[in-house]
Amino acid sequence: MAIPPPPGPERSEGPYPPAAQGPYQGPYQGPYQVWGQGYSPYNRPAPVNGLAIVALVLGILCFLPAVGLVLGIVALAQIRKRGERGKGLAVGGMVMSSLGLALLVLAVATGGVSDFWDGFKGGVNDSARTGTVFSLRKGDCFDEPGDSSKSVAVHVDKVPCAGRHHAEVIANFAMSGAGYPGRGSLRDVADAKCRTFERAYAMDAWAVPDDVRLYHFIPTRDSWNLGRHSIICMLESGDGKSGLKGSLRKDGFTLNADQFAYLQAVDTLDVALRAAPAATHVDDDLRGYKEWATSVSVALDDEAHLLRGHGWFPAAEKPVATLVDDVEASREEWTKAAAATDADTFSAHFEKGLKLIDPRGTVTARKVLGLTTTPPSNDGGGGSRDNGGSGGGLEV
Structure with missing residues (x-):
């Protein structure tokens, strides 16, 4: 015997009215909504205010604290108006800028800024003036701290050539070769080459005072092994005390x-x-x-x-x-x-x-040319200044 189906919803008999059709309805409607261009199903976060970031950076660096404080205030106003993020950044920048501004006011009131600037300038000047012998270059003027008569020198104080100074560098050249040539060999090379460099650097021998002597620095064995192969030629005050005044350089540069x-x-x-x-x-x-x-x-x-x-x-x-x-x-x-x-x-x-x-016959021409017109007292007849060779040197 057949089992009848369960009762279902009652339906009316007769024709069914057709479903309403829109003008763009296709034959099939899927279960998902189609998102048109320019819309997103996800919520985008609000942007972070740029001034808030800048205010925080200035506050952390303590740079222009007043500016950082003002930018923080402006950033808070923009955040409230635009609904942007970054309130914590702006507040943090304002706090740190306020602390920096307070410290700045305190420093000005107590003279701390002046002390800092003086110390900073002094440090810069010291670093520019003081260095090792190996930092000397052609045209540098310097003083030797301490006892200049010692046989080994390391540190020098660079000073302006316009003022009083101990010596002036006329050349700095490097020796070739891997092995240490020996003190005697280095001195021979220095004596010969420094004399040539002197003529090229102080071309007007009449302008060089009679008590000035040619000197040089040569590397020690230890310096040589460290890769310092330079020989430094210089002109210095003969007595080592009175010093030189002004540059002795008279070459194509001057x-x-x-x-x-x-x-x-x-x-x-x-x-x-x-x-x-x-x-x-x-x-x-x-x-x-x-x-x-x-x-x-x-x-x-x-x-x-x-x-x-x-x-x-x-x-x-x-x-x-x-x-x-x-x-x-x-x-x-x-x-x-x-x-x-x-x-x-x-x-x-x-x-x-x-x-x-005779050197005195050249005075008229020298005067017209603007050169020194007083011959050196030890002149050898042709206008040269020859003091009998190099005055020696130090090892560095």
């Missing part, structure tokens, strides 16, 4: 074109005159004196060509031309001395040639 051209020309002769034989009398080394005369004659010829080849300003043309005439006349005498067969003939031409290049 001279004008005419001054540089003149000093470059006369340096050619100065170098040759310094190479005189060691023998006191011509009779003792006639051959050596004749070779020397030949080199001086060549140097005089080079000097004349350099002086004639430069385009001088009008006021300098005549005194320089007169100087060139003397140089060429002197060259003829030195050439004759180089060809002499006996000491008397050599001496006669040597004396005439030397007289024609």
Whole structure:
């Protein structure tokens, strides 16, 4: 026997009215709502106020505390108005800025700011002035603290060259090689190269005081093993007490074109005159004196060509031309001395040639060119300043 189905809802018989159709209704409606562009099913958090962040940063750094306090107040007003986040940041910045402002007022009232600034300036000046010997560079002026007569030096105080100072650096060059060359070898190199650097740095030898001597720093074995291979050449006060005043630098960095051209020309002769034989009398080394005369004659010829080849300003043309005439006349005498067969003939031409290049004959040209016009008292005849070699040095 068939079991009848459970009773269901009563339904009416007859036709059913069609469901209402919208103008965009498709054949199937899914169970999920479709979100159009520009809408999101999730709630976005409110943005953090930018001024609140800035106020907190200024408060933490104690930088411009008054500004940090004002920005915190403005940030709170914007947060209330716009519904933004960051109230805690703004309040924290205001608190810390207020503390910083209070400390600043206290420091000003007690003079703490002035003390801090003075100490800061002093620290900067000390760090700029004080250093090791190895920090010295060409053109630096410095003092040696303590006993400058000791054989080993490490620390120096850099000072402005315009004021009183102990020494002035004329060159800083590095030695090559891995092994320590030895003290004697380093001193020989320093003596030779520092003399060359002196001529290039202080081209106007007349401007260098008579009591100034050439000095140098050479590395010790320990410094060498640490990679410090520099030799430092300097000019210093001869007595080590009175010091130098003003820079001794006279080179292409400080001279004008005419001054540089003149000093470059006369340096050619100065170098040759310094190479005189060691023998006191011509009779003792006639051959050596004749070779020397030949080199001086060549140097005089080079000097004349350099002086004639430069385009001088009008006021300098005549005194320089007169100087060139003397140089060429002197060259003829030195050439004759180089060809002499006996000491008397050599001496006669040597004396005439030397007289024609007397330093006092260059004073007029020097004055017009704006160079020093007082010859050094130890002048050797050609305007050079030769104190017999390097004054020695210290190990560093």
